[in-house]
Amino acid sequence: MSSNHVSRPWYAAFVIFAIAVAGLASAAFYKDQFRAWKDWQRSFVEQEIVRATTPEQAAAAKRIRVEIRQTQLPELRRVDRCITCHLAVDDPSYAGYPQPFAYHPNHDRHAFDKFGCTICHGGQGRATTQEAAHGAVEHWDQPLLPLRYVEASCGKCHVPEDVPEAAALTQGRKLFDDLGCRGCHRLNGIGNSIGPELDHVGRRRSPDWLVAHFRNPAEVTPGSAMPVLGLSDTEIDELTVFMLSLTGEPLTEYYVSMRTLPGANLGQRLFEEKGCIGCHAVAGRGGDVGPDLEGLGQRRDAEWIYSHFRDPQAVSPGTVMPQFSFSEQEARALTEFVLRLSDSEVVGYLKIPRMMSSEQRGAAVYTKYGCAGCHGRDGKGGVINPNAKTGEQVPSLLYVAEGYTTKELTEFIKRGQSEIAPLDAKRPAPPLYMPPWAGKIAPGELEDLVAYLQSLFPEEEGLDW
């Protein structure tokens, strides 16, 4: 080792590592700079130049910068970079173009700068590669929603009945009630817990899973007690859309208020549910505890009514009107509705609980709590419960009037029956059972339900006592 020079192998090592560093740094640079979205943007610019009809347009097209484009949506806690590739979503002249340059129909209906893309379509808004952005990647649980299920997203903000265009969503919601899913599943605090709660099911489950599940529950959930529903493919899709809409995603005031502004359906439903007609009269029908609502619009302005719904005491001290704890959007919807009450057509369609018979209300209770899920529509039975002594089926309710007194039936519904007698003691116990309803169903509702069940007895047969 001479004192002035480093030995040759060290120079060789230096050269090798220096080349390695330079090469790897270039590789890192290449990986960082060469992105597919830049190619898409360049081909879009070329297309724009070709489409230009005037020199000014061509010049403008040439000035389009190749850069990441994004919609900042702080209220939705999203940044959507989809428009980095989908460059023509707001340009109707691109209607029918192949992706990624297709035009988005009705683009101004939900302003992109306020809604972005992923709130409806799913996917990963921040991503700028196709695979990651479309979201079918590991550790991203919201991939792109297939278009046939996209109506589910309407349900994030809108009440299903408020969006006539989203027929599948409305239909799915109706199926959910008709099939009596709540007999086993809880949703928004109503229903039982034989099956899982469904409040956030849209986030947990993929469309494929839901479809397979509705086709044959045991296939995706071995040992599931859920009966095969025997639905058509269309019905399965509708129910899937409704399930996917149940994301429980927190939305800020702006988006939630959008939910109720266009329609008064929510207001009407609240009016019926809360039994307003019990105290207030409309068109000469109803109670006389509170003022007649006829001509309300002439006496009060919308702001007064709204404040009144939020806090009656603050607006009319000493009033007997109960505090219903309406949310802001509920109060607003109800305001819209009561202001339209002078319209006699609206009144005509109003379902007024006080005017219905106990049996009619009981039928509504039967639907509301999903009794049909196990006991069949109109209590006719027919739902399979393997190894149950009662013909391997959940019993029909047509003849309860014969076997139970009103008191016995009330007690039975409250208590439930956790163990179902098996047909064959060696086989597994029947999966479906009668849950206890005490505390989950209001006493008045239970009274109506019992009346309804007793009314199911076929008249022509006559009571046998």
Place this chain on the structure above:
Amino acid sequence: MNNLFELWKRIERSSIGASVFRVGFPRSGLDRARAMVSSFFLHIHPARVNRRSLAPTTTLGLGLASLYLFIILTATGVLLMFYYVPATEHAYDNMKDLEFAVTAGQVLRNMHRWAAHLMVISVFLHMCRVFYTAAYKAPREMNWLVGVVLMLLTLFLSFTGYLLPWDQLAFWAVTVGANIAGYAPVIGEQVRFVLLGGNTVGQSALIRFYTLHVMLLPLAVAMLAGLHIWRVRKDGGLARPDEGPRSAVEEFSGEDVPQTKTYGLMELAHGTTTAVGAKPEDEVSSWPHLLFRELVLGLAVLAVILALAVLFDAPLEGPANPVKPPNPAKAPWYFLGLQELVAHSALWGGVIIPGGLVAALLLLPYLDRSPGGVGVWFSKERRTATTIFTVIVVTLVVLTVIGSVFRGPNWAWQLPWAVTQSVH
């Protein structure tokens, strides 16, 4: 080439050049010494260095590699700080922005991540090297202590950085790690509370970890690393089998050497005799021999980090979800040996064994006071010590491997190739 050389000479001689470069490109032995001594950046080196210290097999370059990794981590870390917001609602989105929208964001994060893992490994291996060459013995006891503290700081730096991406991996690894800290008797719960700023990992924990990670711990490591390297010089350079002024004096004891007068020649020599450095032929000037080797090592480390960063992306799982623990939830890999022990016994695995190991490491130079084997790999005189240390290291590695790849749901034994797909 000649023109370039001339240009450089002119720059050197200009008034600005002369004020900056001072010594210029050293061409004489004295200038080489002055170059090392007069430069702030180089003066931590000796002017001349023992040939033995230059041999790659002496140290394997592990200490310096650790320092290089620390420098890479600082550089990439500062750049990442420009984008990172230590808030639970932003941190995870920042990671996505780095990946998809920030120029070189992903490669920076990859470099930072892999350099952090490699630094843990290289610091650990450096400690093993120092043990196996008995380089902790007198007069280097204190520097061993500083080194052990540096290793603990490295682990803590890595651990605090682990939380920052705020994904499932980060959240649950830190939750598990903090729980292990909570097993310590009497003070465990308090330590955990102070560390997390609460009882669970949340915003308070994130800001604490962030502050520790970008301020306190890097400063502590930088200062202690300075002390560590400075002490290497003050303790006579790297450990060598036959060293110290005593032997030098002995060799010259036949002559009439005054023992009271001391001689010093700048940084070239120091001692009680004019003939200090018994074998001058064993030393070469640090410029260029040491510096060039350091340069090559630096390039090698950078090449490895770049290669890892280009080939492998830093992991990022779904956003942190405190109600959805993965099964099993695992600590960062370097604590998995501990977690494996804790799974068997919280007291032994979480307190007694790790506490005992750290205490034994700190006390090692004071327990093992025999002078033998210094500067020699696996010296025969130290067979017992070498065996005990090796058993501990192998055990730790085996436990870590078991914890990393042989543990499945509920910490049950699982073969790595039989891993079932986790259900989301």
